[in-house]
Amino acid sequence: MPKNPNIKKVLVIGSGPIVIGQAAEFDYAGTQACRSLKEEGICVVLVNSNPATIMTDKDIADKVYIEPLTIPVLEKIILKEQVDSVLPTLGGQAALNLAMELEEAGFLREHNVRLIGTKPETIKKAEDREEFKLTMEKIGEPCAPSEVVTNVEDGIAFSEKIGYPVVLRPAYTLGGSGGGIANNREELIDILSNGLRLSRVGQVLVERCIAGWKEIEYEVMRDSNGNCITVCNMENIDPVGVHTGDSIVVAPSQTLGDKEYQMLRSSALNIITELNITGGCNVQYALHPESFEYCVIEVNPRVSRSSALASKATGYPIAKVAAKIALGYTLDEIKNAITGKTYASFEPMLDYCVVKIPRLPFDKFISAKRTLTTQMKATGEVMSICDNFEGALMKAIRSLEQHVDSLMSYDYSNVTQEELIRKLHRVDDRRIFVIAEAIRRGISYETIAEITKIDIWFIDKIAILTEMEARLSSEPLTRELLAEAKRIEFPDTVIASLSNRTEREIKELRNEYHIHAAYKMVDTCAAEFEATTPYYYSVYGSENELAETKPKKKVLVLGSGPIRIGQGIEFDYCSVHSTWAFSREGYETIIVNNNPETVSTDFDIADKLFFEPLTAEDVESIVELEKPDGAVVQFGGQTAIKLTESLMKMGVPILGTSAENVDAAEDRERFDEILEQCEIPRPAGFTVFTAEEAKEVAAKLGYPVLVRPSYVLGGQGMQIAINENDIDEFIGIINRITQEHPILVDKYLMGKEIEVDAVCDGTDILIPGIMEHIERAGVHSGDSISVYPAQSISQKSKDTIVEYTKRLARALHVVGLINIQFIVCDEEVYVIEVNPRSSRTVPYISKVTGIPIVALATQVIIGKTLKELGYTPGLQPTADYIAVKMPVFSFEKLRGADISLGPEMKSTGECLGIAKTFNEALYKAFLGAGVNLPKYKQMIMTVKDSSKEEAVEIARRFSKLGYRIFATRGTYEYMKARGIDILCTNKIEEEAPNLMDLILGHRIDLVIDIPNQGSVRSHDGFVIRRNAIETGVNVLTSLDTAMALVNSLENADETQLNLVDIVQVKNI
C-alpha cells in the first residue's frame, strides 16, 4: 500500500524534559522519524518542551514549538497549524498519554484530526491493565495472575489470595514510577497507596511475583497490511525483578534454544496482530528457566528505550520505518537503508553480540539506595559490540566512565565469605563485580546461580574473564595468552597491571606479535548481502574490513558517552551539529561514541560511526587505521576533553583551542596568573591536598567556603562548607577517588550568577547573549533556572562581562567555544569558572537567538573568522523573545536521595519557556517542568532562621493568591508576627496530626523547605522532602525558585499563552 495522500501536515509530539525512564532515546527516535516524514514531503510540526534536543532544530521540522507539553498547548498548536494528523508514538509515554487525553476528550474527532501510527483503541488495549489482560486472555497469551485495583483494601485482599511477594505496577506511568515488589502487607500498603496516587487513572496492577524468571524482550514491527517482523530479541542477564532499563541486557538472547525463541517470537507476533498495532512495539516476557512456561509482562505500543537499543544493536532503523508505516507504507515497500538492496520486511541477523549496561546515578546521590527494583533508576546506558560475549561485557564496563575498566574495579578481596554471600543476595549495580569475586573464591556456579537466578551460561562467561585475570598475573605473557586476553577485550592497562608491566610495554608487545584491533561492520544481515553503511565495531583476532578512505580532510569527533547527571543530551546535540558542520565544509567525519540512545550514534550522521568505548586505547586503535587530520574534543563534554592529552600523544592535532590552553583554564595556579594578567577579579581561593590545609585556608578566607575537586563536571563533589566539620566530611568524600589534581577552596560569594557562551576565532568574539540564574550563587548552574537575556543586572555589569569575556577568550587563545560563569555581587563582577568548550546552555541559547553556535564554532575551528562569516563581533543584539530554562529532576525515582539544591548538580533534564514577556516565559517553563499548580491551594513552609526574613514576602504573596500555608512553630510564629495568614502544624517527631500527615494525606500542592547548608542539615528536613517527592508533591529548596514560582502564578493563565514557532526566530 503506498502512502496515504490525505496525510499532509503532521504534528509530532516529543517526550519533553529528560527524566529517568525517558531520556535521549526519544530525541533519537523523534529526529529519525521527522527526517523520515520530511523525506516523504510531509510538513512536520514539532512540539517538545526540551530545548537540548536535535529534533527541535529548525532543519529537522518545518515548524518547531518549544512549548510546555500540556493539553491546552497542544490544542492551540493543532488549531493554529491546521494539522491533519498527530503522530504520538515517538515521544515515549509522555506523548502517548497526551494523545490519549486529546482523543478521549473528543478534540481530535471534533477537528477532523487523525491519530496516526497506532490507533487509540490499540493504545487503550495495550496500556489499560484490565483491557490488556482481557485481550491476552482472548488470544490465549498467558499473563501472571493479576488484578487491577483502585484502592488499597482490594489490593490487600487479592495479594493475600495469591500470596506474597506481589509486584505492583501503576497504569500509565513511565519507567515503572511508583511500582515495586511487596513482600508483606506493610510493604504492600506503602507501595500501593503511592502507586495509586501516581497513576493517571488511579489503577495499579497487583500480580503474582515471577521474580527470578528469565526476562526476554522482543521488538516487533507491523504494517497496516498485517505484515509482522521481529527486529531483535534481547535477554536481560538480571532476571525478572529488575527493571529492564536497569538490567544488563544482551542481544540477541543467548540462553534460548530455537524452540523457546520461536515460541516467544510467535507470541509477540500474535499480540501485535491482535492489538492491531501499526508501527513498532516492544513485548516483554518472563520465561520460566526450567520449562516452556512464560508470561507476558508488558507491551509498549510505541518506540521505546528498548527499540532505540534494538535499532543500534541491529542497524534496523525502527523509528524511521515506524514513521513510514504511519504514512501508510507497508514493510515490503520500505528500503533497508543499510544494504540499499533489501527491504524493511526482513529480520535482522546478527553475527556479533551486543551488551548494554545501565548508567546509574549513585555517584551523584550518595545517600540513595543502590538496590535495583522494578522502578528504573538509570539515567543512561552504554552499549558495546563484539564477536564474543566476554569481550562485549568488558567493552561495556569500560564505556561506563565510572572509574571501572574490568571486573576487578571494585575490590571485594577483603570481604569475608559470609559478607560476600550476603552481597550476592543484594541486587544492585555492583553485583556483577561481586559475582566475579565469588567465582575467584571458588564459590560454585550452582550456588551463585541459586542466589542470583542468573543463568549459569553467563556465570561461566564471567568465570572465563576471572580465569584470564589469574593467567595474566601468573603465566608468562606469550603471544597466545596476549591474543586471547585481547580477544576477550582486556584493556592494555589491565593486562599491564596484572602482568607487572607498563602499558607501553604491552603496546610494544602487541606490535611485535601483530595483535591489533580489526573493525567489522554492522550490516543487519550477517554478511549475507553487501552493505555500504559504515557502522563499525572492533574485534581482535579477525580480518579487518574497514574500508580505507583518503579524503582531502578527515576529522575525528569524540562523543560524550552515557547520559548522566551533569553530562546530558546537550553534548550529543553539540557533537552532532559539529559533525554536520564539518561535513558541510568538505571534511570526512568520524564519530566515536558508545551511547545507543543518541542521535550521534545513528548510522547516517557521520561518514563513519565507530561504536566503541571512549578510552585512550580504544580511540588509538581507530586513529592508527583512520589517521585523521585532526580531532575535535570541545563538543563532547568532559568525556572528550579527558582524551585530549592522549590524542596529542598519538600525534592527532587537536582542532580549536589547544590542549595547553584547556589545561590553563583548569589548572588553578595558571588560571590565577591569567586572571591577574587580565585584571579580572575572582573570589579569593587556594588549592589544597589535605583537609588540614583546607581548614587553614578556610580560616583565612572566612566561612562559608566552596570546596571542590578540579577537573570535574556538573560540580561533582562541590560543597559549601560552613565550618571545619564540613571540610573534613567533604574532603573525605572527594578523596574516596584518588585525585591527580588538587582540591580547590574558594570564598563563597552570595550574588547573582551570570553565564555566557561565546565563540572566539582567536581575535574576535561573538556573544550570543548573557544569561542570568534565578537562584543565587551556590546552586549549581545546571540546577538553576536560567533566563536569557539577563533581567536584573546593570548595563555597566553587562559591559564588564563582555569585556572580561573578550580578555579571557584572548588570553586563553580560544578557538571555538568558551563558557564563563560570573558572579555579580554589589556591582562587582567576579569570574568563578571558565570552560573552554561547549556547555549545556549552548543548544538553548542557539535556539532562542537563532545563531547556530556550534556550526559557527566549527567553522571558526577550521580557520574561518567571524567577520568572514558575516557576524559583527561582540554581544549580539537582544532577541525578540525571553527564554527561561528550567531544570527538571527525577527525585521521585531515587529512594533516599537528598533533593535539596546545592553546588552539586542533581537535575536530569530541562525544559524551556519562551515568550515575549518574562512572566509568561517563566510560567511556561514551570508548566513544562510539570509544576502544575494549584490543585488544593495548600502548602507547607519550613525556613531556616537566616532566611525567614526573606521568606515573608513570598508567604504574603502565596497567601494573597489564596493558598493556605502550614508551618511548624518557628516559621509560624515568625510569619504570624509579621501579619501573614498562616496555620501551625506539629513537627514530624511530635504527635499526630503533624507535618507528615499533611503530606501523606495528599492535600498539599507545594512544600517550600529552605534547609541549612552543610553538616547542620536537619534530618527532619530530609524526611519531609523525601516523603513529599515520593508522594508527588512539588518541593522547592531555594527561596529564589519560590519567588519565581509565585511570580509566575500571579501571571498564570494557560489559555492566554502565545505560541512561538522558533523556526521564525531570525538569525540576527
Place this chain on the structure above:
Amino acid sequence: MKDMKAFLILADGTVFVGTSIGSAKEVISEIVFNTSMTGYLEVLTDPSYAGQAVVMTYPLIGNYGICMEDMESGRPWPDGFIVRELSRLPNNFRSECTIQEFLSKYDIPGIAGIDTRALTKILREKGTMNGMITTNENFDLNEILPKLQQYKPHDVVRRVTCDHPYTVGDGEKHVALIDLGAKDNMCKCLQKYGCEVTVYPAYTKAEEILQMKPDGIMLSNGPGDPKECTEIIEEIKKLCDSNVPIFAICLGHQLMALANGADTHKMKYGHRGGNHPVKDLKSGRVYISSQNHGYVVDTSSMDPGVAEVAFVNVNDGTVEGLRYFHKKIFTVQFHPEACPGPLDSEALFTEFIKMMEV
C-alpha cells in the same frame, strides 16, 4: 586437553586456521553458510545438508547444549561444522549433552575459532565453493586444490531417505510423504493437523503410493542438485497425473517444477537462514520464512499455462512458491514446518488439508 589445530582450505586457495572440534577426520565438502541465530541442532540434523559443510554466521554456538527431542532426523548430516566459538558450558533444562560430544559421537569433523564473517563474505562474493577441513598441518595446496575443484556431491537423496515405508499418527486424512530427506517436523505438522502419514522412501514407484489411495501426497525437502533426481522426477510426473492433491516443499517443489517442464539452476550462494521474506502475491502479505536451498526454479522456464508464481522472495525476486493450474498442486521453496526458524507460514499445512477436503 590441548586444542588440536584444524584447517579449512577453500577451493580458491584461502586457508583458515582454527581448532578442531568433533571428529579429527579429514573431509571435502561444499561449504555453505546459515544465518540463523538459534537452531544449530535443527540445522545439523536437517538431511538437506547432506553433502555440505555448514558455517554458522552467528558466532556463539552451543549455548543451550543439545536437546535431543529437537533433532529433525535420527542423526546429523553435514560433512562438517564451522563456527566462530563453541560454548564451553552449555545450559538449558532440556540439554542432554554438549555439542562437542554430539559431533564426536557422530564422527562429524569441524573447525572453531575462525573468522566466520570473513568466510561468509568470500562465499557471498565468489559463490558457494568446495573446501576441506583437515587437522593435517603438512597439507599441500598443490595437491588439495585440484581435488577440491573436482569434488561434486552426488546421489545424496539416496543417502538420506528412509529404507522402508512406515506409518505414523492417525486421523481422517491419509497423507503419503515422499521422503527426499524430510525433516521430522514436516511429519509432525501433518499429524498436528489430523493426518495419518505414511512415509515412503524417495525411490518408491508412483504406482505403489497411489495403490494406497492417499488423500494427499507430500514431497519433502532434501539435499543436492534436483536435476540429478531423474528417476524420482519420472515418478512425480505420474503422481501429478493422479489428481491426488500434492503439497511440496523445497527439493520437492523443485522436482515438481522439473516434472512439469521447468528448469532449475544453482544460486550463487543460496538462501539459508530464518529471516527470508516471502510475499504471497495473492494477498500481498509478507511472511518471514525459514529457508535452506542452493538451487532455484527458473520462473522464465515455466510454461505460463501450467503454473503461476504464488510466492516470491522480497529480497531478490526469486520464485518461492508455485500454484499449478487445473491441478491440486501447490509447492513452496521455503519451509513452513520451520525448525529452525519462524512459524509464520505454518498455515500452509491447513491449506493442504483444505485441498484434500474439496
